[in-house]
Amino acid sequence: MRGALLRAGRQALAARAAVAVQGASTGRLFATEASSSGGGSNTGLLVFGGLGLAGGLIFAQQQGYLSGLFQKESHIPLPPKKDYDKVRAAIEDALDKDDYDDGSYGPVLVRLAWHASGSYDKASNTGGSNGATMRFDPERKFGANAGLEVARDLLEPIKKKFDWITYADLWTLAGAVAIEAMGGPTIPWRPGRSDKLENEGCPPDGRLPDGDKGAPHLRDIFYRMGFNDQEIVALSGAHALGRCHADRSGWINPWTNAPTTFSNAYFTELRDNKWTKKKWSGPPQYEDPTGTLMMLPTDMVLIWDKKFKPYVMKYAQDEESFFKDFAAAFSRLLELGVPFDEPGKPAPA
Numbered sequence: 480m481r482g483a484l485l486r487a488g489r490q491a492l493a494a495r496a497a498v499a500v501q502g503a504s505t506g507r508l509f510a511t512e513a514s515s516s517g518g519g520s521n522t523g524l525l526v527f528g529g530l531g532l533a534g535g536l537i538f539a540q541q542q543g544y545l546s547g548l549f550q551k552e553s554h555i556p557l558p559p560k561k562d563y564d565k566v567r568a569a570i571e572d573a574l575d576k577d578d579y580d581d582g583s584y585g586p587v588l589v590r591l592a593w594h595a596s597g598s599y600d601k602a603s604n605t606g607g608s609n610g611a612t613m614r615f616d617p618e619r620k621f622g623a624n625a626g627l628e629v630a631r632d633l634l635e636p637i638k639k640k641f642d643w644i645t646y647a648d649l650w651t652l653a654g655a656v657a658i659e660a661m662g663g664p665t666i667p668w669r670p671g672r673s674d675k676l677e678n679e680g681c682p683p684d685g686r687l688p689d690g691d692k693g694a695p696h697l698r699d700i701f702y703r704m705g706f707n708d709q710e711i712v713a714l715s716g717a718h719a720l721g722r723c724h725a726d727r728s729g730w731i732n733p734w735t736n737a738p739t740t741f742s743n744a745y746f747t748e749l750r751d752n753k754w755t756k757k758k759w760s761g762p763p764q765y766e767d768p769t770g771t772l773m774m775l776p777t778d779m780v781l782i783w784d785k786k787f788k789p790y791v792m793k794y795a796q797d798e799e800s801f802f803k804d805f806a807a808a809f810s811r812l813l814e815l816g817v818p819f820d821e822p823g824k825p826a827p828a
């Protein structure tokens with residue numbers, strides 16, 4: 480029994496050392512490093528091991544056999560705000576590019592931050608932006624993530640220049656900076672995410688929404704993350720930005736006429752335009768009378784569903800309330816499942 484325990488202890492120690500080395504390579508260690516077993520604390524390990532094992536572990540720990548395994552890693556403070564401001568400036572500098580899409584990488588950066596975070600499952604506390612697992616197969620090859628290599632590649636030189644920042648922090652910060660640079664609200668954002676190792680696993684496929692589905696699907700997906708109807712509508716307002724690409728999702732065209740400006744135009748278009756089903760052989764989508772703007776079936780659901788619709792009308796009429804609600808929901812999205820040192824502490828503005 481004791482031999483098996485020690486072997487298990489050594490294996491766990493080796494695994495944690497690997498994480499620590501990875502942390503050290505980015506200049507940081509985390510006292511609350513998350514793993515799927517929640518093994519960062521005594522309590523997590525004891526629960527994980529089951530009752531019989533727990534008794535043995537307590538004995539072994541009391542005997543000092545597991546010292547080191549249970550010690551929290553030494554804590555290196557995160558860099559000061561001014562260092563993150565330099566990263567912010569570098570992201571802003573990288574946004575505009577005349578010959579890319581509508582002239583800005585901002586929208587695809589917002590989509591990267593959202594897809595990195597929207598894999599979160601509240602019930603199992605898995606997925607989410609912590610870990611930046613979209614660097615790895617199979618997540619980077621998930622159909623929902625098609626095209627996001629554009630955003631990841633854009634950020635790579637910034638990651639190289641500021642090698643102390645984690646991918647997980649960089650991707651989410653880039654989404655926040657892009658929203659702000661395109662005229663949107665200030666997104667409360669704070670650092671503290673860590674990067675997982677390749678063998679630590681990706682969330683399963685299918686956690687992000689499918690654009691060709693109805694209201695029950697939208698609710699299934701977003702309730703799983705912990706959002707409510709109002710937040711689903713507010714978050715969807717990000718489709719003021721960017722466009723669909725035939726070679727990424729199969730859909731085409733932008734939602735609004737100003738796809739590099741963050742505004743409530745998505746809601747005014749939904750409310751005021753006449754949307755008809757596009758006649759084509761591609762996936763189902765809706766078009767305005769000019770045929771230049773589009774809505775996904777999941778966008779149309781927001782005016783068809785009687786619980787979603789009041790929020791569409793409210794945000795179409797009142798941009799300020801949209802900005803406020805979007806900032807709160809997007810900030811929360813970027814933090815889902817992130818084991819900050821001080822959970823519950825509001826993110827600094």
Ligand code: HEM
Pocket residue numbers: 586587589590593626688689690691697714715717718720721722723724725727728729730775777809
């Ligand atoms: C409500 C369910 C959602 C569905 C079904 C959905 C689906 C899609 C699809 C199919 C695209 C086109 C991808 C492409 O072809 O390049 C897209 C783009 C985009 N989505 Fe969503 N999305 C949803 C929610 C969100 C949320 C919550 C956000 C952010 C808060 C967001 C932000 C974006 C942005 C900014 C783009 C434009 C990307 C670009 O221009 O490259 N979406 N979305």
